[in-house]
Amino acid sequence: MSASGEAAGTPPVSDIGRLTGFSDGVFAIVITLLVIELRVPAHRPGELLTGLVEEAPAYVAFLLSFGYVGVIWLNHHMLLRLVRSTTLGLNWINLWLLLGVVVIPFPTAVLAAAFAHDGNDHDRRVAVLLYALAAAAMSAPWLAFFSYLRRHPALLGEGISVAHVAAQRARPVTGMALYLLSGALGWFVSPVLGVIGIVVMIAYHALTSEGVRRGRPRRR
Template sequence: MKANRMEAFSDGVLAIIITIMVLEFKVPEGHDWKALVELGPKILSYIFSFVYVGIYWNNHHHLLHMVRTMNGRLMWLNLLLLFWLSLVPFTTAWMGESYFAATPTALYGFILLLAALSYWLLQRAIINQHSSDSSFILAMGKDWKGRLSPLLYLIAALTAYVSPWISGFFFVLVAVVWFVPDKRIEQALRGH
């Protein structure tokens, strides 16, 4: 199998994840703006998750361009990442329904932490296919974003029991760090 088949499968799963999240919205009973305001927590949790899934989709796309040899390990690590991301619609809905209650918000952070760790494992497996002096390895450098994100997700999950606002701050912080696609891989591709 070639990496583009795994990428196409992943794109399909991620598209379904986004579709499931939007289908969680029920049409409000009211017919005015107040009816939409009541959906505020659900809309906010959807926006968080849509941005996160978009970030994963974008970076996953770039990462798979660096696959040299497709193998079972990469396929299973990719499925592990997709497994954790497939739980995002559930935690998104629960967090929005509960108005960002502590446990649903903490679980949301924990699921994002496990997705980040899975992405890191996939990235490491792809990195291991390259020689230490390859343009990809040199471009990846110290990967401060990849190291910082799991820590911030853990803090977000733990602070959910202190305040959903503090937890939300850390969710936004991770999204801001990753919102601009990782240019390191694009640089490595140009170096080929």
């Protein structure tokens, strides 16, 4: 259902129902695809337990990325609660965001393979850096989303202030900087430290999934 812009300078708007449904479908597919990387290990008779233990990095990578995608979904849910309608521009930004989501299984598989028993230190450094770069790139569309809403306040939901939306930009900026720092730690210092940094950042985004609060969002 389409409607004209409610304020001068606001592009034609439409209901967010289709955007929400499509986005949730993408998240559901991606979080399901992560489990494909979990396989029954090749093993000799009587050595199944050893094979399962050797696959431990794959299980850790799966849990890490399952949690990461889950946190992104929670943050995306919060994001859509800020708006009452969408535009073509906002839909493109959302597709950009979803591109980052669908990429996640690839660095997850690389990370699991690098930390497997046949991986070496250099491979692990490359894998951690790749994962961190993918996570840092994920922050860019969030920043664009908040900036777009700040420029088009007519899209905001009831009771959501422009100041509240502007405050949320600190989160993707922090994420971009600290994911890059985690990648640098993984490359120059230790792959394990890099993974720890990534876990800390995922926890940060989980704890702030309701947004940065500088007082209660006031009605515009």
